[in-house]
Amino acid sequence: MCGADDGRMTDASQIALTRLAGLLADGTRATFCLALLDGRAWTAGELARHAGVAPSTASEHLSRLVAGGVLAEEHQGRHRYVRLAGPAVAQLIEDMAAHDPPAAAPPATLRVAGSRRALAFARTCYDHLAGRLGVAIADALTGRGLLEREAGFAFTEAGVAWLGDVLGELPATTGRRPLARPCLDWTERRPHLAGSAGAALCRHALEQGWVARIGSGRALGVGPAGGEAFSRLLDIDVAALKLPPDQPDNPV
Amino acid sequence: MCGADDGRMTDASQIALTRLAGLLADGTRATFCLALLDGRAWTAGELARHAGVAPSTASEHLSRLVAGGVLAEEHQGRHRYVRLAGPAVAQLIEDMAAHDPPAAAPPATLRVAGSRRALAFARTCYDHLAGRLGVAIADALTGRGLLEREAGFAFTEAGVAWLGDVLGELPATTGRRPLARPCLDWTERRPHLAGSAGAALCRHALEQGWVARIGSGRALGVGPAGGEAFSRLLDIDVAALKLPPDQPDNPV
DNA sequence: CGCACATTGCGGTCGGCACCGAAGTGTCGG
DNA sequence: CCGACACTTCGGTGCCGACCGCAATGTGCG
The missing domain is CATH 1.10.10.10 (Winged helix-like DNA-binding domain superfamily/Winged helix DNA-binding domain)
Known part of the structure; x- marks a missing residue:
């Protein structure tokens, strides 16, 4: 047939x-x-x-x-x-x-899924912050009038002042590397902050213990100090970032 | 974390x-x-x-x-x-x-699935009939008092008469091969008729055009003559076998 | 019991591929 | 413009595995 x-x-x-x-x-x-x-x-x-x-x-x-x-x-x-x-x-x-x-x-799939979710939350991208945390930082900077999105990223006058206030000093701008540059986030599909300011912010966050590397990869965890700092500086609720809004809770 | x-x-x-x-x-x-x-x-x-x-x-x-x-x-x-x-x-x-x-x-999965379903319906197993058709034959023989299931398969006196009536002659029983033997069906997980009677019945069905090989494999198709013959000889409704009862209709 | 047949085990051959190191290309940053 | 760096390309080497033929084993059937 x-x-x-x-x-x-x-x-x-x-x-x-x-x-x-x-x-x-x-x-x-x-x-x-x-x-x-x-x-x-x-x-x-x-x-x-x-x-x-x-x-x-x-x-x-x-x-x-x-x-x-x-x-x-x-x-x-x-x-x-x-x-x-x-x-x-x-x-x-x-x-x-x-x-x-x-x-x-043992159910290895479970652990991979958990790991994947943790990594989508916060990580480094080259030398700056990425993941949902990185995107949230870029959003918060834009929303508070510190960062302009037109023609790539550019800090406003208030943004430069904020940066110096947070870091204690402005990142070196001697080279051709721009202070701020958008970088497409691979998991969020939205831009986060790159450039020398993004790198300085990431280094500062690591030095201050706001974030810490998990294992040998690029995954980052946010400690209590980080939660406090991101909330105070940019009004970011880190806890709310850990579970993406479109993915309520499915621990498989 | x-x-x-x-x-x-x-x-x-x-x-x-x-x-x-x-x-x-x-x-x-x-x-x-x-x-x-x-x-x-x-x-x-x-x-x-x-x-x-x-x-x-x-x-x-x-x-x-x-x-x-x-x-x-x-x-x-x-x-x-x-x-x-x-x-x-x-x-x-x-x-x-x-x-x-x-x-x-093109959706190759569809064709494979279709092929699989067709093969589960009727096929040869070594030299006898298998698949849902083979199981149905064994069930019908048992239900009509022609075949005993105790201690392997064994034809009753009426069964032997029925066999001679259908085939025109009884299969040779010179060797040690039993006339009837149960053979576990791989897709149905239930026994069908093997032995020299099963082989003779299969050969007869092929010769009479009741069933025909599909392609080069062991899949069988049942033609109009087969539908009539199986209905007349054993009261088997071939059309009803083509869709398994526990699998209503899911063409993927 | 003996033949026919389905399957398995064992050496030997051969092709493919994963690996490296070194040299070349393009980009970043000073 | 130049050095540093990420990546690619190109031989060359070595190992793993797919294949076969032949011999051995076990089973079905006359």
Whole structure:
């Protein structure tokens, strides 16, 4: 009745299946994909260091993953940022990683999901703050008339004064690096504050103990001092950021 | 806050991911798995011929797939039957095969699902009838007092008469092969009729045009003559078998 | 009991691929 | 304009695995 040309269809599926599986069958590439499960965009060098391979090796792997539709890439200056191509790919990788060979393993998927949510909350991007916290800072600066969004980011006169007040001194502006620059956030899809001011603010936050690195990655946690500081300086409610508004509460 | 020991967790996921992906990254193994997507159990030799490799090669691949939890095996006489380990594995393989590299391909999943349903309906098993049709035949024979289920299958006196009436002659019983034997159906999980009577009935159904092979596999289609014959001989409603009762209608 | 057949185990061969180091290209920042 | 840095490209090396043929094992059937 039906079932004609099953052979051709199977052949096409076969090459698609082996191609995708082959991409994930390598330990280094699998390490890349699992690291990218946090939803962030990583640079090629970061992934190389994370996996313990030479940058040239990582470059080849990334090119292959991008060509295979597993990753999406974006060039930003001298960096090559890569992220998972989409939620379907992320789901597929989680499913495969969760698949147990003989006996069941503890629910690893749960921990990955939790980790992903934590990382979307606050992290560093290159040398400045990103994630929901970074976006909230940019929003608060704009809302209080300290930062202009027209033609890229630019601090107002009041904004420069605020910056000097917070940091104790203004960041050096000797080079060509602008004081403020917008940087697209990879998880929020909205700009956060980059440039020398963004870097100085991030360094200051780390030095003051407002935020602290979690583990060896770029994830950040906000301590009590940070909650107080962000609330006092910019009226940001850090606790409210930890659960995104569109995602009430689904601990799986 | 959270996120501790992410490294260990990632390592564990990494080996699980590469292990599973490595199993599916080979063309021959992928061909096996795609063939098994029909839900049937195949013998090692059948899969070897289907993929065009030596039996020894197929044997190694199957052992690896079984050890990796992708396939489940069952030994029946001198045959080694393998099938997908479970619906989760089948879903995973379909998802991976449907994943498009650069541009999207037509919905192959639909066709596979359709094919699978058709194959679960009627097929050959070794040399006799299986699938829902095979199970229905065994049920009808039992219900009409032609077949006893105690201590394996055994035809009653009326059953032997019915058999001779249908076939025109009784199947040879010279060897040690029993006239009737139960054979567990892989998709229905219930026994159907094997033995020399099952083989003779299958051969007769093919010769009379009651059923016909679909493509090169073991799938069978039931023609008009078959519908009439099964209804007249055993009061089986073939049309009702085509949609399983517990699965109303979900064309995906 | 003996033949036929399905399957498995074992060496041996060969191709593919992951890896590195070194050299080249483009960008950032002073 | 120049140095530092991120990344890419290009040989070259070594290992892993897919494949086969042959021999051995176990089962079904006459």
